[in-house]
Every structure is written in structure tokens, then in C-alpha cells.
Amino acid sequence: MPDIRPGQERFVAPIDETPLRAIDAVNVDAVPENQWKEAWKRLRTSPLFWLATAILVVIALMIFFPSLFTSADPERASLDNSFGPASDGHPFGFTQQGADVWARTVHGARASVTIGLLTTILTALLGMITGAIAGYYGGLMDTLISRFSDIFFSIPLLLACIVVISVLNNTFPNRGFWGSVMVVVLALATFAWPQITRQMRGAVLEIKNLEFVDAATAIGASKMKNLRRHIVPNALAPVIVASTISLGVFIVAESSLSFLGLGLPSNVVSWGNDISAAQNQVRSGQNLDVMFVPAAALAFTVLGFILLGEAVREALDPKARKK
Amino acid sequence: MSTNPVSTGPLLEIENLEVGFRAGKDLLTAVDGASLTIYPGQTIAIVGESGSGKSTLAHAVIGLLPGNGQITGGAIKFEGTDISHANRSQIMALRGSSIGLVPQDPMSNLNPLWRVGTQIKEALVANGVATGSAADKRVVELLEEAGLPDAERRARQYPHEFSGGMRQRALIAMGLAARPKLLIADEPTSALDVTVQKQILDHLDTLTESLGVAVMLITHDLGLAAERADHLVVMYRGKIVESGPAREILQRPEHPYTKRLVAKAPSLTSQRLSSVAAARAEVREQAVQTAAEIAAEVAHSATVLGEGVDDILVVDNLTKVFTLRGARPWQKVDFAAVEDVSFRLRRGTTMAIVGESGSGKSTVARMVLDLLPPTAGRIEFDGHDLRDLKTKAERLKLRRQMQPVFQNPYASLDPLYSIYQSIEEPLRTHDVGTKKEREAKVRDLLDKVSLPTTVMGRYPGELSGGQRQRVAIARALALDPEVVICDEAVSALDVLVQAQILELLNDLQAELGLSYLFITHDLAVVRQIADDVLVMQDGKVVEAASVSQVFDNPSQDYTRRLLDAIPGASIQLGL
Numbered sequence: 001m002p003d004i005r006p007g008q009e010r011f012v013a014p015i016d017e018t019p020l021r022a023i024d025a026v027n028v029d030a031v032p033e034n035q036w037k038e039a040w041k042r043l044r045t046s047p048l049f050w051l052a053t054a055i056l057v058v059i060a061l062m063i064f065f066p067s068l069f070t071s072a073d074p075e076r077a078s079l080d081n082s083f084g085p086a087s088d089g090h091p092f093g094f095t096q097q098g099a100d101v102w103a104r105t106v107h108g109a110r111a112s113v114t115i116g117l118l119t120t121i122l123t124a125l126l127g128m129i130t131g132a133i134a135g136y137y138g139g140l141m142d143t144l145i146s147r148f149s150d151i152f153f154s155i156p157l158l159l160a161c162i163v164v165i166s167v168l169n170n171t172f173p174n175r176g177f178w179g180s181v182m183v184v185v186l187a188l189a190t191f192a193w194p195q196i197t198r199q200m201r202g203a204v205l206e207i208k209n210l211e212f213v214d215a216a217t218a219i220g221a222s223k224m225k226n227l228r229r230h231i232v233p234n235a236l237a238p239v240i241v242a243s244t245i246s247l248g249v250f251i252v253a254e255s256s257l258s259f260l261g262l263g264l265p266s267n268v269v270s271w272g273n274d275i276s277a278a279q280n281q282v283r284s285g286q287n288l289d290v291m292f293v294p295a296a297a298l299a300f301t302v303l304g305f306i307l308l309g310e311a312v313r314e315a316l317d318p319k320a321r322k323k
Numbered sequence: 324m325s326t327n328p329v330s331t332g333p334l335l336e337i338e339n340l341e342v343g344f345r346a347g348k349d350l351l352t353a354v355d356g357a358s359l360t361i362y363p364g365q366t367i368a369i370v371g372e373s374g375s376g377k378s379t380l381a382h383a384v385i386g387l388l389p390g391n392g393q394i395t396g397g398a399i400k401f402e403g404t405d406i407s408h409a410n411r412s413q414i415m416a417l418r419g420s421s422i423g424l425v426p427q428d429p430m431s432n433l434n435p436l437w438r439v440g441t442q443i444k445e446a447l448v449a450n451g452v453a454t455g456s457a458a459d460k461r462v463v464e465l466l467e468e469a470g471l472p473d474a475e476r477r478a479r480q481y482p483h484e485f486s487g488g489m490r491q492r493a494l495i496a497m498g499l500a501a502r503p504k505l506l507i508a509d510e511p512t513s514a515l516d517v518t519v520q521k522q523i524l525d526h527l528d529t530l531t532e533s534l535g536v537a538v539m540l541i542t543h544d545l546g547l548a549a550e551r552a553d554h555l556v557v558m559y560r561g562k563i564v565e566s567g568p569a570r571e572i573l574q575r576p577e578h579p580y581t582k583r584l585v586a587k588a589p590s591l592t593s594q595r596l597s598s599v600a601a602a603r604a605e606v607r608e609q610a611v612q613t614a615a616e617i618a619a620e621v622a623h624s625a626t627v628l629g630e631g632v633d634d635i636l637v638v639d640n641l642t643k644v645f646t647l648r649g650a651r652p653w654q655k656v657d658f659a660a661v662e663d664v665s666f667r668l669r670r671g672t673t674m675a676i677v678g679e680s681g682s683g684k685s686t687v688a689r690m691v692l693d694l695l696p697p698t699a700g701r702i703e704f705d706g707h708d709l710r711d712l713k714t715k716a717e718r719l720k721l722r723r724q725m726q727p728v729f730q731n732p733y734a735s736l737d738p739l740y741s742i743y744q745s746i747e748e749p750l751r752t753h754d755v756g757t758k759k760e761r762e763a764k765v766r767d768l769l770d771k772v773s774l775p776t777t778v779m780g781r782y783p784g785e786l787s788g789g790q791r792q793r794v795a796i797a798r799a800l801a802l803d804p805e806v807v808i809c810d811e812a813v814s815a816l817d818v819l820v821q822a823q824i825l826e827l828l829n830d831l832q833a834e835l836g837l838s839y840l841f842i843t844h845d846l847a848v849v850r851q852i853a854d855d856v857l858v859m860q861d862g863k864v865v866e867a868a869s870v871s872q873v874f875d876n877p878s879q880d881y882t883r884r885l886l887d888a889i890p891g892a893s894i895q896l897g898l
Binding site: 004005006007008009010011012013015017018020021023024026036038210211212214215216217218219220221225230233234 | 333336358359360362554559560562563564565566567568571572577578579580583689692693694718719722723725726727729730731734735736737738739748749752753774775777778784786787789790795798802819820823
């Protein structure tokens with residue numbers, strides 16, 4: 001046995017200072033948690049989330065109770081008031097047609113946000129279903145869906161929508177509010193789903209190889225049951241994040257289309273239409289609020305949804321978790 | 324760098340070191356008052372389970388604590404100078420040239436986009452050892468020194484062209500590139516196969532000895548530590564509980580934790596032949612008896628699949644060929660993962676399939692479980708050929724009687740399912756009982772695997788690896804199966820937890836008359852659980868015999884190599 005050098009003598013810690021615990025004991029006091037509860041806990045403590053919520057609550061109130069914000073009728077216009085300055089009850093003055101700017105902005109929220117939400121839901125559904133099938137079944141199914149979505153992915157979103165909407169505009173003129181909204185939603189959703197498909201496919205590919213999926217199969221769960229009960233719920237997080245972020249993009253897309261005169265018909269009150277109608281005022285310089293107020297409302301709404309997407313992403317990101 | 328200076332003073336002295344991690348407002352202590360001394364050229368080992376603070380201690384020495392970690396007390400003296408509060412540039416000057424590091428996971432510690440040679444050259448240039456073509460030449464020398472044949476060509480390859488063992492050699496070359504005085508090896512071989520592990524450690528031994536480098540070896544395996552180091556430091560929950568000469572600690576452990584480690588570590592237990600063999604024989608006797616009673620019932624039952632034959636699982640000439648993509652487009656290459664494997668599993672006994680990664684052992688398990696169709700060969704469960712099970716109902720019956728426990732405790736439970744839902748899932752899938760009856764069954768199962776019923780409402784993320792593995796076992800037992808297939812079921816666990824789960828599996832076998840097919844790469848655990856062993860290499864069975872035959876009288880070279888590679892095999896125990 002080699003000589004023992006200073007500092008390396010035999011040492012045994014006092015046993016009362018280092019008491020022995022049962023091997024692998026269960027912490028009985030811990031509070032049950034799961035992924036969604038934990039995510040909610042992180043969301044609750046995120047300032048970003050509360051800022052986003054504050055903005056979105058204001059927007060929601062505008063949509064459901066516009067009378068809380070304005071008593072003026074957005075459709076009533078009198079040319080006497082054309083570009084009229086701000087006055088009592090009309091905080092931002094009047095448009096070229098003599099309608100109340102603030103009233104039109106408040107009422108315009110409905111069309112813009114509806115299009116954003118409906119398009120997001122539709123793309124998420126389409127993308128999730130196609131992505132889950134492509135990822136889970138693989139083979140020919142995967143090749144077909146992936147190549148098909150690649151084709152759609154390669155077409156610029158706005159350009160494709162311009163073509164589709166101009167065709168539909170010629171086929172069904174005078175569609176009313178819901179008809180016009182649905183045309184825009186369908187056009188956007190048709191060309192936006194591949195992004196969600198890719199996300200979902202990637203997530204499903206990763207999860208279907210985990211052992212709990214094999215364990216469920218060995219228990220006797222059918223393929224469909226496995227997909228529905230184990231794989232899809234575990235693949236949802238990244239898709240939800242991608243969807244919240246794209247919501248803002250869709251609202252902007254609708255405004256861009258309306259600005260080009262293709263989104264909603266001009267008789268529907270919407271931010272895109274108002275910004276489009278106001279574009280000449282930038283040059284003439286009369287009552288710039290006609291343009292800035294709906295533009296600001298649009299910017300705030302998109303900011304609200306993007307912040308929400310960011311907060312949700314942070315809350316659901318597995319890397320952000322402590323364990 | 325000059326050769327090892329002849330000095331009698333210690334190289335590294337750690338005095339009452341305290342390291343804490345900041346979590347919100349709390350400061351969690353990870354290392355609590357640790358003291359140790361390393362002399363030049365000496366190898367010491369730090370042993371402990373995961374979470375004991377052994378890696379944190381090593382990272383504190385080389386200044387690699389994560390952002391929320393900090394040294395809260397004590398001193399780290401390297402060649403007499405306190406470096407515990409050294410600034411960034413001082414630590415940078417020490418890293419590489421004075422203290423080298425061999426990290427744990429060879430798979431993720433090399434940048435996949437850079438050639439291996441370039442990454443080692445980076446270490447040389449960063450430490451000012453050599454530049455330009457001189458550095459290139461040195462890289463080849465270092466790789467040769469680390470035991471990589473054809474080093475010149477290897478230096479130009481990318482990490483994905485290296486096997487795990489070769490990567491670890493490259494990392495050792497990198498750690499020793501600037502000829503440090505101290506090399507910290509953080510679990511350098513736990514991700515590798517046992518035979519590769521032995522080669523790498525042997526090589527590291529000779530290399531550090533010839534260069535006079537001191538080594539701080541961090542490991543969870545007491546047997547391995549005692550075999551490689553002169554001085555042992557045992558850590559438990561952030562504290563050093565025992566330290567001293569390796570042999571002395573192993574033969575006369577004093578702290579209860581060390582005693583427990585010495586008594587339970589599979590690599591050491593497997594030596595205590597007689598007691599382990601006797602305990603195992605007792606379990607088997609009882610299991611075979613219970614299994615025979617069950618078999619008699621099965622034979623007369625119309626609802627259960629099976630004839631009640633003695634060999635519950637018969638595998639004949641099983642072959643699996645995978646078709647891989649070839650070198651050219653549309654070219655296909657056949658790869659035989661499993662070739663002509665045959666074995667019989669007797670009721671109430673355990674058959675272990677042992678082999679290194681890539682030997683095809685898990686593929687066999689997947690085919691037996693009917694998760695993967697075999698290319699050729701026959702699998703018979705209790706007298707029924709699996710291929711003849713055509714209807715869904717028949718397949719469901721088979722599933723009921725054969726259940727798996729998988730390797731990775733972090734992936735084998737659905738993270739969105741509560742423990743209750745996970746264990747109840749098989750019962751619900753097979754429409755067993757009412758909701759009340761199912762709940763009672765889940766409670767009973769939790770009791771069987773020694774988990775408190777309070778875990779029912781928890782989620783897998785809140786349980787430790789060993790606890791999750793218990794849940795996975797409870798789930799496998801929910802349908803009262805006759806065969807349980809354990810695919811590396813204890814490989815990912817700490818040694819003590821591993822021993823605990825093995826005990827549990829033994830108890831359950833005796834109580835329920837289960838038959839196990841136990842897949843493992845670790846011969847050390849085989850003795851504790853198995854009756855028969857099948858050794859596989861490259862998809863083929865190289866040896867099939869009873870446990871005692873394999874351990875006492877292995878007939879194949881490969882089996883002998885596997886046995887030699889069990890760490891700590893050469894150490895005499897005093898117990």
C-alpha cells in the first residue's frame with residue numbers, strides 16, 4: 001500500500017451531519033403539476049403576457065361593445081364635414097367622406113380581427129391534420145403531402161391571394177360582410193397551411209419514435225388511438241406557438257389586400273379599407289389622423305398577438321423549463 | 324511543455340468548498356464544505372450518484388459553473404494559488420494549458436461541422452502551443468498518442484465518421500493537447516460499451532502515467548473508481564462522506580452510504596458468487612412453482628391465449644433484414660440486424676440477452692413484442708405461432724400476456740398523462756372492470772412496486788428516473804402478463820437505484836411467477852436476475868448457456884472480453 005500523503009488521510013464524515021436517506025424516496029409533499037399547468041404558471045409571471053392580454057382585451061371590447069368607445073355611426077357621413085378637424089364627440093375628426101374617424105376605427109376592428117382569427121384556426125386545423133398524417137404514416141402518404149405542401153409553399157402568399165380573390169370577386173359580387181370575410185379567409189388559408197404542416201410533421205416524427213408510443217402499441221392501442229391520444233397532444237405546443245405568431249401576419253395580409261382594393265369590399269368598415277382610402281391624405285396634408293388612427297389600431301393589434309405568441313412560445317419551450 | 328516537475332507539494336487543494344445555485348431568490352447548495360487534495364501525477368476518483376455534486380465540484384475547479392452557479396465559500400488552490408475567485412482571463416490561462424477536461428458525452432461534445440483535426444488544432448492554437456503547419460503535425464501525433472490508427476486520415480474526417488469510442492479518444496487527445504498538469508475526466512466512458520470503456524480507460528491510464536498528468540476521475544461506479552484510482556472520494560448529497568485509499572475504503576467502508584454502495588453496486592455484487600447465486604435460485608424455485616400453477620389454469624381457460632406449455636416463449640431461426648439506402652440513388656443495401664437467433668424461455672425463469680450496441684438485441688425484443696415483423700423465422704408464444712394470430716382479438720390477447728419495460732425512463736411515459744392515467748391505460752384499452760375496480764387495481768399495482776398512492780395525481784416530469792421505471796413496471800403488470808420483456812430496463816439508472824429495481828423485479832417474479840426476457844449490455848447485472856444467458860454479437864448468437872456456465876467457464880473469446888470489462892472485477896472485497 002502506498003504511503004498516505006498529507007491531505008489524503010482516511011476521512012469519514014460524522015454520520016449525524018450526513019444522514020442517510022432512503023434510496024430514491026418519493027417527495028410526498030410536492031404539488032402535482034403537468035406541462036399545461038406549468039406553462040400557465042410561467043405565463044402568469046411573464047410581463048409580456050400581461051401586456052399582450054391588456055392590448056387584446058381592449059381590442060375584444062372594441063369588437064363586442066363598440067358603443068363603449070364611440071357613440072358615432074361609422075356609416076353616417078356628410079360631405080359638410082369632409083376632413084373636418086377634431087371636435088366634441090369626434091376626437092380625431094372626419095374622413096374625406098365626412099365620416100367619424102374614431103368610430104370607423106373602432107368598428108373596423110371586427111372585420112380585421114375576425115379574418116385573423118378564422119384564418120389562423122383554419123390553417124391550424126388543415127396543417128395539423130395533414131402534418132400528423134404525413135409524419136405518422138410516412139412513406140407514400142408523407143411524400144404526397146410534403147411535395148404538395150412544398151408546391152403551395154413556393155407560391156408567394158399575397159400574390160396568390162390577389163389572383164384568387166380577383167377571380168372570386170368576379171364570380172360572386174355583392175357578398176355582404178360574412179361573404180366577403182369568408183372569401184379572404186379561404187384565400188389566405190389555402191396558401192398558408194403548409195407552414196403549420198411542416199411544424200406538425202416535424203413534431204410528430206420526433207414523438208412517434210419515443211418509447212411511450214411503443215408502450216401504448218404493446219398495450220394494444222390501435223394506430224389511430226395512439227395518434228389521437230399520445231402523439232397529437234404532445235406535438236401541439238410548437239403548432240400553437242406558430243399559430244399565434246401567424247395570427248398577426250394574417251391581419252396584416254388582410255389589410256394589405258384591402259389596401260390594394262382586393263380584400264373586403266369598400267362598403268365593409270375595415271382598417272385596410274380606411275388606410276387605403278386615406279393614402280392620398282399623406283400628400284394633401286389635411287387631417288393626417290384619417291390615416292394614422294386606423295394604422296395605429298392595426299399596429300397595436302398585431303403587436304398584441306405577436307407578444308402573445310412570444311409569451312406562449314417562452315412558456316411552452318421545453319428548453320426554458322428548469323428540469 | 325516541460326516534463327513533470329519534481330515537486331512534493333500538492334497540485335490541487337480544495338478546502339471547504341461551497342458551491343450554490345441561484346434559483347429565483349433561493350440559493351441551493353450543491354457542494355457543501357468539500358475538501359480534497361491531489362498530488363502531481365496521481366489519479367483520484369470522485370464517486371457519487373446523480374445530483375451528489377460531483378460534476379459541480381469538478382466544474383468549479385475549471386471555472387465552468389453555469390451562469391446561476393457561484394462559489395460561496397472555501398478555496399481552490401492550484402499549485403498554491405487560490406483560483407476560486409480568479410477572473411476570466413486568469414481562468415482562461417489555466418484552462419487547457421494547466422487543467423484539461425474530458426467531457427462526459429462524446430456524441431455531443433464535438434462540433435459536427437468541423438473536422439476532428441481542426442478542433443484539436445484549435446486547442447493547440449488557443450493555448451499557444453503551436454500554430455500553422457506545426458500544429459497540424461502535432462494534431463496527428465496527438466491522435467496517434469490517443470490510440471487512433473491511421474491518424475493522418477482520421478484528422479481530416481468529421482465527427483460523424485467516428486464511432487463513440489473514437490470520439491472519446493479524440494476528446495482525450497484534445498484534453499491533453501496542451502500537456503496540462505491536471506486532467507478532469509467527467510464520466511468519460513459512461514456513454515460507451517463496456518469493452519470500449521475498458522480500452523479507453525486502460526489507454527488513459529498509460530497515457531497519463533507516461534506524461535505524469537494527475538487525473539480527477541468522476542464516476543458513479545464504485546468498482547470502476549477503485550480499479551483506476553489510488554485515492555477515493557465518496558460524495559453524497561453535496562458532501563464528502565468518506566475519502567481515503569481506494570482499497571481500504573472498499574474493504575472496510577465506514578460511512579453507511581459507502582457501505583450501501585459497496586454492498587449494492589452490481590459490478591461489485593456480481594463477484595459475491597455464492598450469496599447472489601443462492602438468492603437467485605430461491606427466487607427461481609418459487610417463480611417456477613407459481614408459474615406452473617398459472618400454466619395449469621391457462622391450459623383450461625378459453626379466454627386466455629395459450630396451452631400452458633413449459634417453454635412459454637420459443638424463438639426459432641429469427642432473422643431481421645433492414646433495407647438501407649445504398650451509395651448511389653435507387654440502390655438498396657440489405658443489412659441483417661438479427662441473424663438466425665433461436666432460444667427458449669422457460670416459465671418462471673429469466674433469459675438475459677447480452678450484447679453491445681448494434682448487436683441486434685433490442686431488435687429481437689421488438690420482434691418478440693410483435694412491434695416489428697420478422698423477415699424470417701418463427702416466434703411461438705405458449706404454443707401459438709405469432710404469425711397465425713390473424714384477428715384483432717387474438718392479437719389483443721397476446722398483448723395482454725406479454726408486456727414491455729423500456730430503457731429510457733424519461734421517454735417511456737407520456738409526459739401529458741398523470742401516473743394514474745398511465746397505469747390505467749392498459750386496463751381501459753382492454754375494457755377491464757369498472758372505473759372503481761380500475762382505481763383499486765392501480766392502487767394495488769403502485770403498492771406492488773413500492774410507490775405511495777399519493778403519486779397517482781402527479782406527472783412523469785416530477786418523478787426521478789427510478790420512480791418512473793417503477794411506474795413503467797406497474798403499467799406492464801396491469802394486465803397480469805405472463806412474460807415481461809425488459810429492454811435495458813435498468814441501464815439508465817444510478818447504481819443503487821439499479822440494484823433496487825433489480826430486487827423489485829426479482830420479488831415480483833417470485834410472487835407472480837413471471838417470465839422475463841431481460842435485454843442488457845451490462846453483464847454485471849445479469850448474475851442478479853438471470854438464469855440463462857444469450858450472448859449476441861453483430862446480430863448472431865455467439866454463446867448460449869446458463870448463468871453459472873457463462874460466468875465461470877465462458878467458451879467464447881467475446882464473452883470473456885465482456886466479463887473482463889466489468890469494472891472492479893479484479894478487486895478483493897473485504898465483506
